[in-house]
Amino acid sequence: MATIRDLKNRIRAVGSTKQITKAMEMVSAAKLRRAQQRIESYRPYAEKMIEMLGHLATASGQVSHPFFEERPVKKTALVIFTSDRGLCGSYNSNLIRKAEEFSRSYTPENLELICIGRRSRDYFRRRPIPVAQSYVDFAGNMDLSKMKAATHFLTERFLSGDIDRIFLLYTAFLSTVSYRITLKQYLPIAMEFGATDEKHSAKEYIFEPDPASIFQALLPSYAQTLVQMCMAESLASEHGTRMIAMGAATRNAGEMIDNLTLVMNKARQSAITKELLEIVSGAEALKG
Amino acid sequence: MFRLSIVSPARVLYDKEVKSLIAPGSEGYLGVLSDHAPLITSLAAGKITIKEGDDIERTAAVSGGFLEVSDNVATILADSVEFAEEIDVGRAKSAFERAKQRLGLQSPDLDLTRARAALKRAENRLKIAGGKT
Numbered sequence: 402m403a404t405i406r407d408l409k410n411r412i413r414a415v416g417s418t419k420q421i422t423k424a425m426e427m428v429s430a431a432k433l434r435r436a437q438q439r440i441e442s443y444r445p446y447a448e449k450m451i452e453m454l455g456h457l458a459t460a461s462g463q464v465s466h467p468f469f470e471e472r473p474v475k476k477t478a479l480v481i482f483t484s485d486r487g488l489c490g491s492y493n494s495n496l497i498r499k500a501e502e503f504s505r506s507y508t509p510e511n512l513e514l515i516c517i518g519r520r521s522r523d524y525f526r527r528r529p530i531p532v533a534q535s536y537v538d539f540a541g542n543m544d545l546s547k548m549k550a551a552t553h554f555l556t557e558r559f560l561s562g563d564i565d566r567i568f569l570l571y572t573a574f575l576s577t578v579s580y581r582i583t584l585k586q587y588l589p590i591a592m593e594f595g596a597t598d599e600k601h602s603a604k605e606y607i608f609e610p611d612p613a614s615i616f617q618a619l620l621p622s623y624a625q626t627l628v629q630m631c632m633a634e635s636l637a638s639e640h641g642t643r644m645i646a647m648g649a650a651t652r653n654a655g656e657m658i659d660n661l662t663l664v665m666n667k668a669r670q671s672a673i674t675k676e677l678l679e680i681v682s683g684a685e686a687l688k689g
Numbered sequence: 690m691f692r693l694s695i696v697s698p699a700r701v702l703y704d705k706e707v708k709s710l711i712a713p714g715s716e717g718y719l720g721v722l723s724d725h726a727p728l729i730t731s732l733a734a735g736k737i738t739i740k741e742g743d744d745i746e747r748t749a750a751v752s753g754g755f756l757e758v759s760d761n762v763a764t765i766l767a768d769s770v771e772f773a774e775e776i777d778v779g780r781a782k783s784a785f786e787r788a789k790q791r792l793g794l795q796s797p798d799l800d801l802t803r804a805r806a807a808l809k810r811a812e813n814r815l816k817i818a819g820g821k822t
Binding site for chain 2: 456
């Protein structure tokens with residue numbers, strides 16, 4: 402059996418770990434709240450934008466923009482949204498596993514990765530599939546300039562013909578405890594125009610100045626919005642998962658302290674009993 | 690009356706039944722009343738005027754975006770938008786001065802279009818905020 406001093410040290414160590422996990426849980430809760438607010442304010446904008454784009458495409462009866470251009474796919478890019486830091490349960494490993502699954506039907510020659518977040522970059526840096534670009538150090542926040550840079554990089558690569566298809570792999574935020582790993586085609590824009598009701602195609606829209614220039618103006622914002630939306634969703638999922646993971650860790654640490662305290666008390670008691678016995682038997686021996 | 694919703698990435702600014710709307714279309718200001726023909730247009734930086742009733746009028750500064758009207762629903766997708774009374778005049782003023790200074794410097798790495806756009810935005814916000822007080 403471990404000595405009382407060993408046990409005391411153990412308890413102290415577990416206690417300080419518990420303090421850390423508790424603090425991390427609270428930090429994540431605060432960040433989650435902010436991230437959630439961001440999603441709530443962002444979603445209506447993104448939805449309206451997609452709606453408007455659909456109306457524009459159906460009503461004008463044309464999609465005259467390179468973002469819609471379907472080419473024979475020679476090279477595909479996968480954008481992975483992971484976190485910078487760990488300690489968030491299986492969040493990153495789930496995403497990375499999904500990315501590995503995705504990449505299985507490709508070769509290092511016809512697939513490249515764009516890693517957002519340190520975790521995916523560090524993982525794929527040592528694997529055969531090339532990482533074309535990575536964006537790290539978000540500190541758990543939305544970084545607009547990095548998102549702009551990423552959008553610019555992706556759209557440029559698509560327009561120049563280096564990449565023929567781009568997918569986004571992120572987690573859609575459902576609630577604090579759940580997220581869904583989602584794979585979404587980014588470019589070329591795959592819109593279900595058939596799904597948009599005929600109401601809009603039948604209608605005579607007035608376009609100012611003209612459909613082509615509106616597309617020209619709308620699509621870059623759309624591309625930007627989509628990337629930011631994915632980032633916002635992923636951030637909220639990350640913080641949610643970390644909060645849950647740290648909550649569980651805090652609870653486990655508490656349990657461990659309880660158990661260790663019990664063991665320590667038992668050890669102390671038996672030590673006292675032993676000492677008492679020694680004193681009593683010593684006294685008996687003197688008497689005798 | 691028709692429904693007007695104004696959304697920007699930062700928030701949903703407005704979502705109500707209104708009587709009329711005047712928005713800064715990229716080809717010039719345009720007015721929308723109920724039963725307006727379907728329309729999609731891009732917006733320039735400028736002033737949005739909303740009439741909620743006969744004598745309730747609200748103004749907002751928009752920095753650019755898009756407007757769609759169809760079936761008595763008007764949607765404004767704004768890059769950024771603020772009601773006149775919310776505009777922080779001090780901040781707008783300093784942004785204006787900064788932009789002006791930057792344009793005056795004529796340094797070689799100056800992004801002219803961006804600097805001009807920033808100046809225009811700041812000017813627009815100042816004008817709308819000033820018109821209110």
